[in-house]
Amino acid sequence: MKTKVLAIDDSRTIRNLLAATLEEAGFEYHCAVDGREGVDMYDDVAPDVVITDINMPNLDGFGVIEELRGTGINSKVPILVLTTESAPEMKARARDAGATGWITKPFDDQSLIFALKRVTGAVA
Amino acid sequence: MQSQAEVKIGDQEVKHAQQSEFVSFTVAGQAFCLKITQIREIRRWSPVTILPHAPVDVLGVMNLRGAVIPIYDLSARFGLEQTEASERNVVIVVAVNNKPVGLLAESVSEIISINPEEIQDTPQVDSRHTMEYIQGIISHDETMVRIINLDAVISVPEQGLS
Amino acid sequence: MSGSIQDTFFEECQELLEAMDEGLTVIEGGDHDPETVNAVFRAVHSIKGGAGAFGLDDLVAFAHKFETVFDEVRSNKLQLDVKLIQLLLRCSDHLADLVSVARDGGGVDQEHNDVLIAGLEEYLGEEEEELTFEPMGLGGPSVPLPLMDEAEKTYEIRFHPLKEMFGTGNEPFFLFQALSELGPLKVVLDETELPGFDAMEMDESYLAWNLTLTTSEPKSSVEAVFEFVEGLCELSIASDKDAEEEAAALAALNAAFGMTGDNAEPETPDPFDAPASAEVAPVATPEPTEKVEAAKPESNKPEQRGPKPTLRVDLERVDRLINAVGELIINHSMLAQQIANLDVADLRDVETELEGFKNLARDIQEGVMSIRAQPVKPLFQRMARIVREASAATDKSAKLVTEGENTEVDKTVIERLSDPLTHILRNAVDHGVEKPDDREAIGKNRVGSIRLSASHRSGSVCIEIKDDGAGVNRPRVKQIAIEKGLIPDNAELTDAEIDNLLFLPGFSTAKEVSNLSGRGVGMDVVKNAVTALGGRINISSTPGKGSTFTIILPLTLAVMDGMVVSVADQTMVVPITSIIETMRGSDDMINSLGADGTLLSIRGNFVPICDVAKALGLRKPNGDQPPGVYLLVETETGARSALAVDDIHDQRQVVIKSLDGVCGNIPGVAAATILGDGKIAMILDPESILAASPTSATFDTERRMSNAIAS
Structure with missing residues (x-):
């Protein structure tokens, strides 16, 4: 069984980059174009891990984490936040919301896979 | 351009040279030929639509399966007399820069096989047209057949400015 | 990739x-x-x-x-x-x-x-930090820090998760797995912290692990594994060699990265299973209905949920489809014609079916055409910039207001409209809008306003550029036209005719070529661009109030309504949009004027006649002037002319075939089409026929005179 990734990002470029890296590394890749769609897709995709951008229209990344971790969905899967900021407060805020870890943009293949490995154990 | 290059390669690498097939036809009583690979199809002449203000060697345009293609009178193009086109004549459809172009000829004669080494350079003659449009000559069945330099015949200005 | x-x-x-x-x-x-x-x-x-x-x-x-x-x-x-x-x-x-x-x-x-x-x-405070784009304190095994050497070391790691960690979805097991990729790893569970069963709290974290890792990777790589749980666990990493030195290095490192560090003194607690970690199952099974209901009321603007789903298609595929549909329509008319020619008594049923076929084909065509249609919005948005730049370059102040941005136009039209619009807008700022002080002096707002609008108007697209500037300086325009020999000294021109002088080739009102709208192109280039799209451009101007350029464009470049006519034994098509009226002529309607001029009298008005065949160079030398049919057309200047053709047949939609690449530009011909019988017909451009015809050219008095002399 491939590890299923749900990526939520409003940037087509980033989605394509994620898709290219993840599919090549053997992950099953699903994507949503904004936070709302991501949350809506969550049940259908039933991902093993979620990667989400922060700045998005229709529900931002924090909102995504809150909804996924909230009582409605009560998700326990790892959630990685994509951020251009490596500022500590951004990480703290994401973590407070329930994020598992973060990936700093721009990311390379290795750091992306390494991050996934640490939260899902999936081996590329 | 392409056809020229091919002939040159043929000249130099005789070992690899293979016989090429040419289609010969007559224009104003003279024998000409084109490489068979340059020809897309040959159609019987049917009246074309006249292009206003066109030069004498542009007969007009015709409908080739939905595409509008220009038809040139080869004879007029070569500086010979204008062809009085009739149903006995043929239109040889060739592609120049991937665009189809029709060439009016009197009639198609036959397909001939030519070794590249048989091709002779065009001898110097007075007519500038001849030198431009003919890239070589061959002797076939005792007659001289002129190989047409397609790119020179259908030169850039006729391709439209756009 | x-x-x-x-x-x-x-x-x-x-x-x-x-x-x-x-x-x-x-x-x-x-x-x-x-x-x-x-x-x-x-x-x-x-x-x-x-x-x-x-x-x-x-x-x-x-x-x-x-x-x-x-x-x-x-x-x-x-x-x-x-x-x-x-x-x-x-x-x-x-x-x-x-x-x-x-x-x-x-x-x-x-x-x-x-x-x-x-x-x-x-606008930024002093504390705005420098760009923090480097991934800090992590980066995976591939980014070793230079202060670490490559010798193999053994690390003693103590890892005690805090209860907060389990809410974040981090799993100790995966971290260990990641560690084990760095080298041989020994994992020992320390359950000494576990209290007795009775004292156990469900969400407390009692477990700790002692790990022994042997690796040549630097310590930073080991730390990187724990990056996500930093602050969520008690962590100590100590190497066997030079423990003190390492500790110092780690301290320095921690200081540098602002981590909480290595002071996690190993507590020694009691054992048992970690309940929290057991429930972190990778598969969540929530209640879908509950979630949907919870989510919906929040999104108060459900209709704005992201862009409408779209499909990106290679343009070439669309164009192939458009071509094929065009062929289908031609094919239909050929079929209809052949059926009509059949010697069959009752064709009614066939004709009904054929009519259905035609309607379907039209539907498909419209659908396919709409794929190419795009809103003018992006184009208009680019134009705002043009106005900004032009204003800055001329020390003027002008603002672009756009309207009808969602009007859809064929993609090619939009693309080719960019240059003409740019030019018109630059002109509007450069020559139209006054300097702010001047504007104020005459009671106008200091900021000039240029309105760019698009709308659909009876099967055409109308683009209007309206400025509130000074308007066309007619005396000067006329003067320049006379100086440049474009009109005779004594020409009597209406205001509209003067305004339209701007479109004449070689006309430029700028005394010295300003670096803005100069650039060696005049409004004639704009007009040519619009004409090439099958459109028309018109200008109207009120002194002191401003000018308006109106561009009328066809909705699509692929089909148009045309009048099928005969000219010198050739079948040709005249665009319906340019025809005001058609009429059969009789001798008493024709009046000679001078050597070669003829006028048609229509209800008491006289309009010049232009013989299309002659203008196209198709009239045989001995051909008589036929008692033909006249198409009344109006030029952009508003002047009317009668195009004389041999006969008119019917009105129909024709598929436009470009002559680009087939032959050069032919005066009087806009494009070609394929008729029902498979023959090609020229689509005429009345405007350029009139321009090429000396008898009715509006301004070409000189040429008319020289022709008269020559003949």
């Missing part, structure tokens, strides 16, 4: 730039809605994010400053005043330039860049 993704990036950039422009335009208009501000922020942010992925440093650096200022606006720390909005607009233009440079190469205007950066920095 990266090639195609990079293409995507630039494509997306284009969309983001448009979204940004759109947002800024709204903001400029006074609407500072937080969602608009957010949208602009996100656009800039996304450009930065993508640019970072491709190492486009100039772009990243500028976008970062831009974004940072916008972030301040977003969090209401900065007020959007006129000065800031202007700066942001210029920054958006510059960002677009940077994207172009990144895509197409070329140089960045460094000076301009620096000016804008400096401008942005004025």
Whole structure:
């Protein structure tokens, strides 16, 4: 069984980059174009891990984490936040919301896979 | 351009040279030929639509399966007399820069096989047209057949400015 | 791989730039809605994010400053005043330039860049940190820190998760797995912290692990594994060799990265199973219904949930389809014609079916055409920039107001409209709008207004450019036209005719060629561009009030309604849009004027007759002037002429076949089409036929005279 990734990002470029890296590394890749769609897709995709951008229209990344971790969905899967900021407060805020870890943009293949490995154990 | 290059390669690498097939036809009583690979199809002449203000060697345009293609009178193009086109004549459809172009000829004669080494350079003659449009000559069945330099015949200005 | 993704990036950039422009335009208009501000922020942010992925440093650096200022606006720390909005607009233009440079190469205007950066920095507090784009304190095994040597070491790691860790989805097991990739790993569970069963609290974390890792990787790689749980666990990492030195190094490292560090004194607690970690199952099974209901009421604008789903299709495929449908319609008319020619008594049923066929074909055609149709919005948005730049270059102040941005026009039309519009707008700023002081003096707003609008008007698209400037300076225009020999000294021209002199080749009102609208092209180029699209352009002007350029364009370039006529034994098509009226002529309607001029009298009015066959050079020398049919047409100047043709047949929709690449430009001919019988017919361009015909050319008195002399 491939590890299923749900990526939520409003940037087509980033989605394509994620898709290219993840599919090549053997992950099953699903994507949503904004936070709302991501949350809506969550049940259908039933991902093993979620990667989400922060700045998005229709529900931002924090909102995504809150909804996924909230009582409605009560998700326990790892959630990685994509951020251009490596500022500590951004990480703290994401973590407070329930994020598992973060990936700093721009990311390379290795750091992306390494991050996934640490939260899902999936081996590329 | 392409056809020229091919002939040159043929000249130099005789070992690899293979016989090429040419289609010969007559224009104003003279024998000409084109490489068979340059020809897309040959159609019987049917009246074309006249292009206003066109030069004498542009007969007009015709409908080739939905595409509008220009038809040139080869004879007029070569500086010979204008062809009085009739149903006995043929239109040889060739592609120049991937665009189809029709060439009016009197009639198609036959397909001939030519070794590249048989091709002779065009001898110097007075007519500038001849030198431009003919890239070589061959002797076939005792007659001289002129190989047409397609790119020179259908030169850039006729391709439209756009 | 990266090639195609990079293409995507630039494509997306284009969309983001448009979204940004759109947002800024709204903001400029006074609407500072937080969602608009957010949208602009996100656009800039996304450009930065993508640019970072491709190492486009100039772009990243500028976008970062831009974004940072916008972030301040977003969090209401900065007020959007006129000065800031202007700066942001210029920054958006510059960002677009940077994207172009990144895509197409070329140089960045460094000076301009620096000016804008400096401008942005004025709005940023001192504490604005430098660009923190390097991944800090992590990066995986591939980024070793230089202070570590490569010798193999053994690390003693103690890892005690705090209960907070389990809410984040981090799993000790996966961390160990990641560690084990660095080298042989021994894991020992320390359950001494577990209290007795009774004292156990369900969400408390009692377990700890002692790990022994042997690896040649530097300590930073080991630490990187624990990056996500930093602060959520007690962690100590000690190496066997030079323990003290290592500790010092770690302390230094920690200090450098501001981590909480190595002072986690190992507590020694009691054992048992970790309940929290057991429930972190990777598969969640929530209640779908509950979730949907919980989610829906929140999204108060459900209809705005992202863009409508779209499909990106290779343009070539669409064009192939359009061509095929065109053939289908031609095919239909051929079929209809052949059936009509059949010698069959009752064709009614067949004709009914044929009519259905035709309607279906038309439906398909409309559908396919609409694929190519696009809103003019992006085009209009680009024009705002043109006006800004033109204003800056001429020390004027002008603002572009756009209307009907959602009007859809064929993609090619939009593409080819860019240059003419640019030129007209530059002209409007350069020659139309007055200097701010002058405007004030005559009671106008200091800021000139240029209105760019698009609308559908009876099967055509109408683009209007209206400025509130000085209007055409008619005496000067006329003077210049006379000086340049475009009209005779004594020409009597109406106001409209004078205005239209602007479109004559070789006309330019600028005394010295200004570097703005000069550039060696005149309005004739604009007119040619519009005509090439099958359109018309007109100007009207009121002195002191401004000028309006009206461009009428066909909805699509692929089909048009035409009148099928005969000219010198050839079948030809005249666009319906240019015909006002058709009439059969009789001798008493024709009046000679001078040597070769003939006038047609229509209800007491006289209009010049233009013999189409002669204008096209098709009339046989001995051919008599036929008692034909006249098509009354109107030129852009409003002057009317009668086109004389041999006969008219019917009116029908024809598929336009471009003659580009088939032959050069033919005066009087716009394009070709294929008729029902498979024959090609020329589609005529009345305007250029009239221009080529001496008898009715409006201004060409000189030529008419020389012709008269010659004949």
